[in-house]
Amino acid sequence: MxxxxxxxxxxxxxxxxxxxxxxxxxxxxxxxxxxxxxxxxxxxxxxxxxxxxxxxxxxxxxxxxxxxxxxxxxxxxxxxxxxxxxxxxxxQALPPALKNWYREIHSKLQQEGCSVHSFKSQPKYKELAALLKSAYEQLDQVFTRSWFD
Known part of the structure; x- marks a missing residue:
């Protein structure tokens, strides 16, 4: 399109x-x-x-x-x-490695009871940006720090 x-x-x-x-x-x-x-x-x-x-x-x-x-x-x-x-x-669609990371962050947010957008099977960078933004706003720094270690 x-x-x-x-x-x-x-x-x-x-x-x-x-x-x-x-x-x-x-x-x-x-x-x-x-x-x-x-x-x-x-x-x-x-x-x-x-x-x-x-x-x-x-x-x-x-x-x-x-x-x-x-x-x-x-x-x-x-x-x-x-x-x-x-x-x-x-x-642009996320590459496979980032898709796995997207799934991991989405599941962690759901486990913590945070409000997240619906899961996308073929996520794009804009969905990753929204997910990361909500993760940084809603989760403690301890959780977000573990993603980059």
């Missing part, structure tokens, strides 16, 4: 807000680094684009307007690239 670019941006933004940003996850998943870089780009790239365009126009004048627009568009596209990657990643 092909998704539109706008829906990929929305899913990327939702995935970015769902993924738990815990230091234990940085070593195992690139999401943490991509989310950090994307959040930084969302806040810094628009001002950088405006300043760089203003400096180019001030220095070189209107003769360099196409180059100025290209540089501004480049800086503005950086956060969008991160959101697009996150949107694509959220819809």
């Amino acid at each position: 092909a998704l539109s670019v706008i829906s990929m941006f929305r899913q990327g933004h939702k995935y970015m807000n769902t993924w738990p940003m815990k230091k234990q996850l940085y070593a195992y998943f690139p999401e943490c680094k991509v989310i950090s870089a994307t959040r930084l780009a969302i806040t810094t790239m628009p001002p950088i684009a405006v300043v760089s365009c203003a400096m180019l126009l001030n220095t070189f004048g209107a003769d360099y307007l196409p180059q100025t627009i290209a540089i501004g568009a480049f800086f503005l596209s950086l956060p969008l690239q991160g959101l697009l990657w996150l949107g694509h990643r959220s819809n």
Whole structure:
């Protein structure tokens, strides 16, 4: 099923807000680094684009307007690239090793009586993100620490 670019941006933004940003996850998943870089780009790239365009126009004048627009568009596209990657990643199926880990975490949450979403036989990264987020919110640190030892 092909998704539109706008829906990929929305899913990327939702995935970015769902993924738990815990230091234990940085070593195992690139999401943490991509989310950090994307959040930084969302806040810094628009001002950088405006300043760089203003400096180019001030220095070189209107003769360099196409180059100025290209540089501004480049800086503005950086956060969008991160959101697009996150949107694509959220819809990918988990590899077999992560599927087993997903099952293990889901069963531990159910054993502890925590509220969890229904079990997915073919989970995707977005389901893993929601499960990890609920695990970090509802379980003690003793349980979550054992997953990364």
